[in-house]
Amino acid sequence: MAIDFLAPQAASTLDGGDESDLIRRLRQGDKHACAECIDRHSAGVYRLALRMVSDPHEAEDIVQETFLSAFKAIASFEGRAGLGTWLYRIAYNTALMRLRKKQPLYVPIDTPTTPDEEENFTAPVQLFDWCCLPEEDFQTREARTELERAISELPETLRTVFVLRELEGLSTEETAQVLNVSVSNVKVRLHRARLWLRERLAGYFTELVQQPA
Amino acid sequence: MTHNNCQHLLADLSDYIDGDAADAVCAEIERHLAECPDCRAVVDTLRKTIYLYRTLPPPVLSASARARLIASLSFDDASGA
Numbered sequence: 001m002a003i004d005f006l007a008p009q010a011a012s013t014l015d016g017g018d019e020s021d022l023i024r025r026l027r028q029g030d031k032h033a034c035a036e037c038i039d040r041h042s043a044g045v046y047r048l049a050l051r052m053v054s055d056p057h058e059a060e061d062i063v064q065e066t067f068l069s070a071f072k073a074i075a076s077f078e079g080r081a082g083l084g085t086w087l088y089r090i091a092y093n094t095a096l097m098r099l100r101k102k103q104p105l106y107v108p109i110d111t112p113t114t115p116d117e118e119e120n121f122t123a124p125v126q127l128f129d130w131c132c133l134p135e136e137d138f139q140t141r142e143a144r145t146e147l148e149r150a151i152s153e154l155p156e157t158l159r160t161v162f163v164l165r166e167l168e169g170l171s172t173e174e175t176a177q178v179l180n181v182s183v184s185n186v187k188v189r190l191h192r193a194r195l196w197l198r199e200r201l202a203g204y205f206t207e208l209v210q211q212p213a
Numbered sequence: 214m215t216h217n218n219c220q221h222l223l224a225d226l227s228d229y230i231d232g233d234a235a236d237a238v239c240a241e242i243e244r245h246l247a248e249c250p251d252c253r254a255v256v257d258t259l260r261k262t263i264y265l266y267r268t269l270p271p272p273v274l275s276a277s278a279r280a281r282l283i284a285s286l287s288f289d290d291a292s293g294a
Binding site: 034035038042043046047050056060063064067068071123124126127128129130131132138143144147148151166167187190191194195197198201202 | 220223224226227228251253254255257258259260261262263265266267269270271272273274278279281282283285286
């Protein structure tokens, strides 16, 4: 029976499947397994790529490169991390290489922070308590756009940790594996990213409160 | 953020909010929050920030992009392995 590889698999078959069986079939070059792997993991790989390069078309190219590289290298996958974690790592490295080509001074995640960064990221300045604004003020298109912009403008050294840990739901340990940094590094950078975003949103919501009705 | 230990406590705020801080650290933070309105504002708005980005709709890989991905991997013959 011919399989329609263009039809997304039913979600129930994607989430609870046996990963070791999928890996075994990938190693055999099974096209059904490749399609299943894409259906399980392409959404997350795309989100990471998009948050890194901020361009939907380039993010799609990174997804394609990621899966091509992964299927070619599946024999060397040792299974110490989950398949998804491994794919995130390939996608991260692929996006990183593209960013370095475009921005030779791009600062990767494993670069130590400078003393200036240490000071600047940890001191809240905006102290107005905007958390109890009406809920509708948080759900406007403008508020969401502001949040998206803030995430896209997170310093590079913080953004990838933030995306993997907070938006993709990886554990601290998995995030450290993807980025090849220490667990404590992940925790520090996530904390700084949260404070940075809070500060940015505080500026927006404080201004909103102060606008004349 | 004017008290001497505001900056000191700031480093533990994520662990506190995530429920990962030790009991003694939690108690110290809560004692401080009871007397420091600035830090209460930071904690309240940090919690709200986390809530807002966790409920943000995720970007989606379109069906057409998935189709291009499958095609690029030479699976478009649809004839099975």
